[in-house]
Amino acid sequence: MKKFVNDPKNYVPEMLQGLALANPDSLRYVPEYNLIMRADAPRADKVSLVQGSGSGHEPAHVMSVGRGMLDAACPGDVFAAPPTDYVYETVKLVASPKGVLLLVNNYTGDRMAFEMAEELAEADGITVRTLAIDDDVSVQDSTYTVGRRGVAGNFFVMKAVGAAAERGADLGEVYRIGAKVNSVTRTMGMALTACTPPAKGSPLFELPDDEIEMGVGIHGEPGRRREKLRPADEMVRELVTAVVDDLPYTSGDGVALMVNGLGGTPIGELYLVYGLAHRQLAERGIEIRRSYVGEYCTSLDMAGASITLVRLDDEISDLLAAPAEIPLRVF
Amino acid sequence: MKKFVNDPKNYVPEMLQGLALANPDSLRYVPEYNLIMRADAPRADKVSLVQGSGSGHEPAHVMSVGRGMLDAACPGDVFAAPPTDYVYETVKLVASPKGVLLLVNNYTGDRMAFEMAEELAEADGITVRTLAIDDDVSVQDSTYTVGRRGVAGNFFVMKAVGAAAERGADLGEVYRIGAKVNSVTRTMGMALTACTPPAKGSPLFELPDDEIEMGVGIHGEPGRRREKLRPADEMVRELVTAVVDDLPYTSGDGVALMVNGLGGTPIGELYLVYGLAHRQLAERGIEIRRSYVGEYCTSLDMAGASITLVRLDDEISDLLAAPAEIPLRVF
């Protein structure tokens, strides 16, 4: 394993320490519960927003804490939902009289932890709602499955509810907006390589030099199918088609397009992918109104990318354009 | 080779097309000269700023074009300086009555191309100055060598001269500021893995699983020495020591600290490195006033990182804090 790491067991806490040291004015790190929160949270005049899930998806979600986005993020260990207790303590720390909205990607472990925490916090008299995000089109949604996964599309939910909460919307309204954004957001991802969790020390799976995994999530697990590596144009077409056909997005729709890197793919390639996806969508008459290219929700060092579309209306466009201030500043 | 690429010869133009499509209002792509420029350049009321160098370093420099930073970037092919002619055409396109400042990382090929272009443009009556950036402490600077390389520290020069130019400073003043920032900026980098240029299709060198390259530049070339992989704390100490001892930075100095990823290292690890570097600097009494963690100047998909320090004074701090608007926005 070739990583910047000391004891792999301390990978997550040492990362969070670095994050807090780099943002001394705006963030607070609470080691007991492995949590990052805004230094000024909770604020009585806004709904508090919390997102959790395993670590290894950075910048999601710990680097999305700040004005206009999350009030706190409580990440678990790499790819593991946080313990219930940590979520519960996080909720207590940011509890606002206007309530707390918990955002959770739809995975069994995360949902269990957040729902149990919600119950515990409500018993303490805190008003809490939980919204599950499930934008991944590669997973079939049926009563025999656990439903779609939440992947990179969670960024748009966080951004929209963050803006709404900042403007003073009440809990019901913030929840409505989050649910609406989630309902018009779809993602599909693929991996060129496997990733290596620090504690495991070796890649999660073996992928020959001429093969890829299509339909991956964000936990380094294999995808729906293994396929041959092909020119970017063809692979992007497969991603775009899966996403477009799912909602479906149709000619005349105005959308936000995100090309999200999974951690090991350089930004030059992501812009190349963006250009291909943009043109393929334009061919279908879909109008791209907002563009997002970079890393938003990763799988450690996995090379690969996902494509997300959000169908925009005036309300969503306005919320996405609102200012925010999170650790991911460039300058 | 596992990359998002069609014909490798089109890697750079397809990336630039994507970049322009994602920023239709602010950027213009000129395929004849492989160049990205601000849609509103040149402006008569400000010095125009141009940076070139090979591609493969994204976000440097094409993604640093925008208000408060560059007016144009003319990248060559991957790791190759742009042809003289392209630099010359770029200068003509952004020529402002207030003059043009060319920023060039100190490599033989880049310097030759930019100096020849400067001569050609001056013959046309355009006022041009060229500033070479050379922040890399891993290269010995002597009359027998070609001097230090320019690496990730170029970000700070671009940012400071960008802010000064935006405020209307004249060419001499903008040059003075750039030279000053360069003189107080030092960088040292290391690689965990080699990178793979699209046209070559295989890694530039072989690195065993337990070895690293210390003192690398940004062109995928090997570093000064090969060493054993060690805990992050020790490797970071080697980088920090090399940087601090070079200027040297001393107790009481206020600095900006950048941890720059080389392309394949996930941001979680970069924050871990940041935390270690921050503490090591604090031990030496060096005060960190501004923090930069992420990818600023990469070597394609190379895993690795560099550490940059800038000694701040009020003038530099103020320029670094000025607003800018470049493609690397997050939301």
Next chain:
Amino acid sequence: MSATSPTAGSESTGNSDLEFVVRTIAQTAVDNEREFGELDAVVGDGDFGYSLARGFEIVLADWDTFDRSSPSAFLKKVALVISKRVGGTSGPLWGTAFLRAAGAISDRAELDGTDAVAMLRAAAEGIKVRGRSDLGDKTLLDALIPMTDALEEEIRAVRTGGGAVADPVRLARVAASAARTAADATTPMLARRGRPSYTGERSIGSPDAGAVAIAVIAERIADEWARRT
């Protein structure tokens, strides 16, 4: 597996069967961190071993501090540590399992084979509810439930055969071998719960990590028990 005996280095363990079993579970989870992780990596995300090990490490570290006023109180404390400190899907599931097991013996001061069956049944029911899962979904339930069935059957058979008390070593061996058979039998199954379910058909062909963990733990208990007596 480590050569360390599960009770080594702990003077205050006492020698109740329950403590012995819990400590063996904890030690097995810690010793098999890598193996359990590898199993989860095939079509999952590879953290199962890590999650269990980090939690049971704390169970071992806090061992001497647990309330020992009754078997039920003791189990509740263990459940609390697991719920608090284990993340992933395993935290809530294993925490619930221990908590429900505690509930099944709340009025008992001494435990026998029938209590063991009751605890295992309660644990499985708790996991079903918490995980919205059932037998046949290719989870640890597919080892836990057949193992419980075999244990119950063996106790009944001993009783029917006129024996008053079943030999615990033999019971442990029967349970372990049923768990192993059942864990192996998860290989051809299609996962309908847990992360492997996302890979669809590709979940077929490898055993479920959780089910194998149950088998490994049961075997270790049987081995240690035989050595103990």
Next chain:
Amino acid sequence: MSATSPTAGSESTGNSDLEFVVRTIAQTAVDNEREFGELDAVVGDGDFGYSLARGFEIVLADWDTFDRSSPSAFLKKVALVISKRVGGTSGPLWGTAFLRAAGAISDRAELDGTDAVAMLRAAAEGIKVRGRSDLGDKTLLDALIPMTDALEEEIRAVRTGGGAVADPVRLARVAASAARTAADATTPMLARRGRPSYTGERSIGSPDAGAVAIAVIAERIADEWARRT
């Protein structure tokens, strides 16, 4: 190396020796893209083959359009394409080399061996100035200059021996073998210019990519010339 003859597929090439040599240089650069790149990858950045190939590809594509009013005018056009279209260090260096070579024969309508020496000397001087480099820095100069010396020496020897005109096939062979020997001799050298110089001592032990390219090109010219006559 490709089996394609350097003049194949081009009716308008004419048959002047100069055009033959330039075309062979261009074709060799295109054919050896991978090999030259691998050489540059050892302690450089691996783009040398790519840079040359992309430029000389255009030289070949534009071949029929070049000004042929004089050898000097022809070389100038080639120099322009290289300067314009080749990036990296090689663009300015090779562009300068061709431009200076053109200058060395500006008044000549027909070229002989002495002109070849003059062109090569001028090219080397241009590279020195442009690259702030010299013999011994471990660059292509370390093949180019010894090759030129050998060529000059051979012409002098033929003259001294009473021969009026040296056999061009023999001259090309002498030049090629001198270039190869000199290129091989760069292996133990420490790089003081170019990207390999950044690696310090590690540049010792592999030949310079540019020097080897000179040898490969010279050998190809010698081979093709022998075949041609």
